[in-house]
Amino acid sequence: MWKFQAWKKSLAAFAIMTMMVAPLAACSKSPQTNTNAASPNGNTSTTSNAEAATAPQNGEASSVSYRLGDIVNPEQTNNFNPFLKTGNYAPLFDYLYNALYYFNPVKGELVPRLAVDAGTWSEDGKSFTVKLNTNAKWQDGEAFTADDVVYTFQALKEHAALDFYRLWGDNRLKDVKAVGEDTVTFELNAAFPSLPNYLSTIYIVPEHVFSKENPETFLNKKPIGTGAFIFQSINESAIILKANAAYFGGAPKIGELIIQRFKDSPGLTLSLQKGEIQGSTGTLAMPSLPKLLENKDNKLQQYPGLSTYAVIINNEKPGLKDPVVRKAIQLAIDKKELVEKGEMGAATVGNPGFLSPGFGSVVDQELLNSPDYQANLDKANELLTGAGYKKNGKGVYEKDGVALSFTYYTAANAPAQNKEAAMITDWLAKAGIGTTIKMATWPELTSIAVAGNYDLIQNGITVPPDPQAALEVFHSKMTAPVGQNTPGLNWMRFRDDQIDAWLDQASTASAEARTGLYKQIQDRIAELAPVAVLYTSGKAPYSETKFTGYDTTVPATSAISLAQVSAK
């Protein structure tokens, strides 16, 4: 009897649970298939897969939602203030704001945005004049003027904590002046030919909004920009933008841009595969790439970008102080195979001179194909034996009691990086260099690199869009002794008087002289091998299943491209 009652109870409990879950599941279909929900701008707003799939065929693009995916953590949604380096999701600013110039990482060139042309230098190189695009308007209807540009740069001057690239320091900017409504002049204390590149890093903010606030603490919860998309709302699942019909570059053909928030790349990639999102700003789980590209409508745009992945070598550590050892590490690594097998071909083989191919004509392309820098295990072994190293019982070279055996840090929870680390340490073992792999999270890797508590780290170095700044990574002023945090990106603790002198000379030299100096610097970096460059990685996965018209002369999911994308 009891048994019968117990089963009845179990069945009843199961039925109740089913009854509770089923309606929820059924009802919850509505948000996914509920087309034509009214949006605040009066247009119809569609936000689901089904909606994107049933986008209007008659060209009424304003009712179409495009979904982009990216990893956006909670601490990246605290503010929308482009002056701040923390508390915000920086890629968002590309869609909301404009700088005077846009650095196109696909072609390595500056594209005028709020400027109408490339700008004009004075004879002595101490003044740079920019004519502004008078068609640009703030999204709240206010006119965009030269005063906004002046205010933006003056704010950097008045708030040192915001001037990350020290535009107002080291004999750089002297003054920024408005000349009429549509022209701005940048006056300099000394020649600073990299200025236009740096202008691409500063988003121009509206004076009428920011001047009422302290730019160091302003959260800017309702951002007003000049960009192609207007901020609508943010929640734990997405950031929602709508098209700026009055955009000076032409109204976007999509009505809404939804940036869907993820916590990891596998989840994002699965959503791409399923078609829930149509693109990503670059985040992708590389092992899933072949599966993703099985659908012919899914594409992966690849370009050099500004992030160079390398085996970062601590030049102060015993053994690694010796350039011969560093050179042997460089020669042991087969970069082409690494890109092919580790990055599934979706990266660009790195230049041993460090500069990304994205920097165009100033890059020393000869280094890339030079036989001196191709993978060669025999040559690596020869170099070490030639320098007096002898293999010990473990097959590891040693000299003067110092064995070439190092810790090798790689990113945890990053399958592609781990696969590459296994390949690299295997090659190093064949070159008689022992390694012990350790794993750390990405931020920990940076923290370890900054403090210098490592031998070898496999990590990326992202530089500003300026070849001078990229090469200044190797300037001795950018480093610090082991145990102290480096003030810049010279995590390698590399010091070379010759490179310092050339860099100082190049910082004020003419364009022609700089190209020559940069070549010398790259050659010396390749020769001294302070890092073993692996590859550069810029990519934008996107889908053409439901949308077309991507501009692949720029990153396919950048604001410039998405402003031109339309539903099929």
Add this chain to the structure above:
Amino acid sequence: MRIEPAYAVRRVAFAAATLLAAIIMNFLLPRLIAGNPAEMIASQTALGSAEVADAIKKQFGLENDSLLYQFKQYIVQLAHGNLGISYFNYPTPVAGVLLHALPWTLGIVLVSTLVSYSAGWLIGIRGALKPGTWFDNVALAVSFFINSVPYFWIGILLILLFGYKLDWFPMGQAFAVDYDTLSAAGKLRSIAYHAILPTVSLAIASLASHILVLRNNLSRALTEDYMVLARAKGLSARRRTYQYGVRNAFLPAFTGFMLTLGHVVGGAITMEIVFSYPGIGMLTYNAILNHDYPLIQGAFLMIAVSIITVNLLADLIYPFIDPRVNLS
């Protein structure tokens, strides 16, 4: 039955001392991580600018390196209920950051904890009462299997099956992206719909241990001498099973349950990553990685207070369940 005052005072004093120790450790531990957040930010973005590093230090209140000075500031602010300003959510107060994430964590982790304990206990009791039956054998086999696979595997499997293949549930996030345009009822439905997979996966992942613990405890209790005595006294089978067997078997499980409740506010970091779900777990994890001292301290303090409070509560409830505690 009532609580002995001496017992209650002892437990409260112990809780207060633990809280004090937690506050001190809470201050010291984040500072044992090498590096200074201001210098880290400057190193990655400021390209060698000492001025920028100094300005950020000043902004974050780190201009004075003295630990004693920082500890004094921490205690004074804490006494005023101020947990400080989060560096990476600057200038938002820590309390605001935590309160924003807490409801999501509580919603999922609390519900899944209650579901998994209830279901685990029911299955465990049934298995112990009917050992060797097909139900008991299946429950044991499934429990051992679930117990031996990592949580993220269960989460990913559910996403692939119910999110990707069958398309019954969303693959992640806390609600639909068009949440802001939904009615209040629609918002609730959206939250509940998105919570099903994470809750079920968390409940399944922890279910096995609850089944095994209660089944084993009850199996042992049923063979104790007092059960034989109860039978000899002529007590009914139902009374013997539930008032003598289950009640005794339940004691260790109750302690485990209360401990788990204390940890609920700590979040479930793997679940949050796999399901792209907002919550305290990822917030704390990222705060550690970012060297965001105030946020780390705030999160740990909240977890410590929660665990100490729930433990105190368990201690005070325990005499009602097991009167022997009061006597000792």
